Amino acid sequence: MNAPAHPAVADISDVAAYMHGLGRAAREASRALARADTNAKNRALVVMAAAVRRDAAALLQANADDVAAARAAGLDAAMIDRLTLTAKGVESMAAGLEQIAALPDPVGEMGGFAYRPSGIQVGRMRVPLGVIGIIYESRPNVTADAAGLCLKSGNACILRGGSEAIRANRAIAACVREGLREAGLPESAVQVVETTDRAAVGELITMKQYVDVIVPRGGKSLVERIDREARIPVIKHLDGICHVFIDEGADIEKAVRIADNAKTQRLGTCNTMETLLVHAAVAPDVLPRLAAIYAEKRVELRGCERTQALLTGIKPATEEDWRTEYLAAILSIRIVDDLDAAIEHINTYGSQHTDSIVTEDYTRARRFLREVDSSSVMVNASTRFADGFEYGLGAEIGISTDKLHARGPVGLEGLTTLKWIVLGDGQIRG
Numbered sequence: 001m002n003a004p005a006h007p008a009v010a011d012i013s014d015v016a017a018y019m020h021g022l023g024r025a026a027r028e029a030s031r032a033l034a035r036a037d038t039n040a041k042n043r044a045l046v047v048m049a050a051a052v053r054r055d056a057a058a059l060l061q062a063n064a065d066d067v068a069a070a071r072a073a074g075l076d077a078a079m080i081d082r083l084t085l086t087a088k089g090v091e092s093m094a095a096g097l098e099q100i101a102a103l104p105d106p107v108g109e110m111g112g113f114a115y116r117p118s119g120i121q122v123g124r125m126r127v128p129l130g131v132i133g134i135i136y137e138s139r140p141n142v143t144a145d146a147a148g149l150c151l152k153s154g155n156a157c158i159l160r161g162g163s164e165a166i167r168a169n170r171a172i173a174a175c176v177r178e179g180l181r182e183a184g185l186p187e188s189a190v191q192v193v194e195t196t197d198r199a200a201v202g203e204l205i206t207m208k209q210y211v212d213v214i215v216p217r218g219g220k221s222l223v224e225r226i227d228r229e230a231r232i233p234v235i236k237h238l239d240g241i242c243h244v245f246i247d248e249g250a251d252i253e254k255a256v257r258i259a260d261n262a263k264t265q266r267l268g269t270c271n272t273m274e275t276l277l278v279h280a281a282v283a284p285d286v287l288p289r290l291a292a293i294y295a296e297k298r299v300e301l302r303g304c305e306r307t308q309a310l311l312t313g314i315k316p317a318t319e320e321d322w323r324t325e326y327l328a329a330i331l332s333i334r335i336v337d338d339l340d341a342a343i344e345h346i347n348t349y350g351s352q353h354t355d356s357i358v359t360e361d362y363t364r365a366r367r368f369l370r371e372v373d374s375s376s377v378m379v380n381a382s383t384r385f386a387d388g389f390e391y392g393l394g395a396e397i398g399i400s401t402d403k404l405h406a407r408g409p410v411g412l413e414g415l416t417t418l419k420w421i422v423l424g425d426g427q428i429r430g
Contacts, residue, residue, distance in 0.1 A: 012195040019203035022158050023210030025188035026131045030156035032186050034128050038105040040183045041152055045101035048179030049094040052144060055175060056090045062167040063140060070164045078268035078327045079219075082138035083165055093144040093172070096389055100148040103393075106412050107154040110421065121423040126416045128154035130212035133204045134397065135160045135226060137218035140168035145388075146215075147176045147190040149397050153415035156189045158211065160204055162218070163196035170194075205230040215398045215410070220325075235410055237375075237401040239325045239351035240270030242383040245342040245368070248281040249361035254380055255286050256293070258358055261382040264297050268327045270399060271354050271376075271386040275322060275332045277342045280306070283335045287311060299329045306335040322349040339364050343371050350374060352401040354386035375401050375408035 012018045033041075052059065063085040070083055106126045113123035132155050136142045143159055150157040161169040173192040180187050193200050205214050208231050215235045216226040223236050244262050246255045262273035278287060283306070291311050294301060301307075302317040314333075321332040322345070336342045346355050356378035357368040365379045376386040386409065388396025393411025400406045406414035 012197075015195060015197050015199045016203055018195065019193070019200055020207065020210070022188075022191050022193065023131070023207045026156040026158050026191060027210045029186040029189040030128065030130050030154075033151065033154045033156055033189050034107070034130075036154065036185060038107075040185060041105065041154075042101040044151060044179040044183035044185055045097045045148055046179075047182045048144070048148065048176050049097040049101075051175035051178045052090060052094040052097065052172070055171065056087065059090055059168060059171050059175075060085060060087065062171040063165075066140070066165050066167045073164070075164060079138050079164070081266075081268040083140070085140055085168060089141060092389070093141050096141075096145055097148045099389070099392075100152050100412070103152065103412060105152065106416050113423075118429070119425065119427050123421055123423075124418045125421045126413075127419055129415055129417055130155060131210055132157045132397070132415065133160070133207075133211045133214045133232070134158070135201055135204065135214065135216045135218070135222070137162040137222060138165055139217065140165045140172060142217055143169045143172040143192065144176065146397050147173075149393075149412060149415060151180075151185075151189060153412045155415055156186075156191075158191050158193065158204060160193040160200060166196060201226075202229070205232060208232050217398050233405075235398060235400045235402070235406055235414070237270065237351065237353055237399050240272065240353045240399075241275065241323065241325050241349065241351040242271055242273050242353055242386075243275045243277055243342075243346050243350060243355045244273050244383060245277040245336075245339075245346070245355070245357045246279060246282060246286055247339065247342075247357055247359035247361065247364055248279040249364060250279075250282060250286075250358040251360055251380075252282065252286055252289075255282075255358040256289050258356065258380070258382050259286075259290055260293050262356065262384055263294070263299060263331050265382070265384050267329055269384070270325075271383050272327070273331070273356075273383050274324065274326055275334065275345075275349070277345060278307075278333065278335050279339075279342075280335050280337055283307075283310060287333070287335075294331065297329070299331050301331055301333060303333040304335060307333045310335070325351070339367060343368065347371075347373050353399065354378070354383045356381055356383050375399065 109126040113121050134146045176190050177187045214232050216223045301314040303314050317332045352374045354376040355372050355374045388409040388411050396409040
């Protein structure tokens with residue numbers, strides 16, 4: 001399939017004209033992708049993965065240059081952590097692209113057919129959204145993840161990464177374009193915004209004639225701005241205030257492992273636990289053990305009055321702590337009297353992202369699953385599993401805490417929509 005290449009980016013001084021050029025090219029490419037066959041899309045993904053592996057050293061060097069510039073600019077530790085690529089991270093990008101290639105193609109799936117009294121058959125077909133704009137900070141792996149998911153789901157995408165990751169994003173984009181080219185698909189199906197001018201974001205989120213959905217991935221201020229100013233539907237989450245509740249029916253060994261991992265496996269992610277809730281009946285057994293682990297890993301603890309009475313030397317937790325996504329080595333702890341109190345706390349202070357209960361009591365586990373109003377709810381597992389790759393989606397384009405269209409990690413299905421289809425044999429309505 002022959003199609004226009006990536007639009008020229010030599011003159012990006014006129015940001016509005018440049019962005020509209022990207023938009024027109026993306027809309028044209030989206031029509032080509034909507035009719036592309038599965039083999040061509042999978043071929044592109046496999047070539048992309050091979051190119052990422054082949055160019056691993058160059059990708060890591062580009063990222064190292066980005067990190068050095070970010071440190072010199074005084075970016076905070078959480079952003080540096082999200083910006084940094086490792087050899088394992090590069091391999092995960094390649095593996096994610098291959099996993100997407102191995103997934104069933106959702107485009108064109110038909111189902112739910114039923115005969116109506118008139119004799120017509122009514123069903124639904126899964127189709128691409130069209131053009132997706134992704135705006136993200138740090139996290140250069142998003143360039144590969146978003147490109148792969150949008151391609152497999154038949155969508156063109158415009159990727160606007162942060163200026164702090166521009167070198168790595170360009171290097172990854174070259175691998176993506178190679179895959180598209182080798183498969184005969186339009187290179188303009190995946191376009192990385194070359195300008196770091198912030199005006200590009202304002203253009204992207206208002207180009208409703210070209211862009212169908214916006215996905216922001218970044219800090220709360222970025223997401224709030226996009227949600228406030230966009231004239232296009234947004235798939236988003238604002239905060240990741242995630243909880244683990246250790247129930248009175250918990251296996252203590254499991255509880256310690258899960259509460260440790262949920263907080264300390266990685267501090268700066270949206271699925272990291274920020275508040276630990278512990279049933280009063282097991283608090284004396286579990287909290288001193290966890291406090292020792294957290295002290296060794298230099299996690300600052302802030303607790304309610306009952307937690308302070310049990311653990312010496314910890315700071316008091318304020319009302320604001322229960323509402324805070326720290327993205328740092330800080331954890332708030334609250335002792336509660338029962339499951340009802342735990343659920344009430346989560347539904348009051350949580351961000352509807354990810355919450356987990358540790359219990360061997362099946363009845364309480366089912367209540368927690370049913371009553372906690374979050375996009376991912378878990379039993380006896382770390383909140384760190386709330387991730388598209390871990391869920392078998394290949395990767396994720398983001399996590400949505402909204403309730404319409406997509407919720408939780410957004411993979412292939414979340415990047416498509418359904419349309420009604422009707423099959424008839426000459427029927428007319430009387």
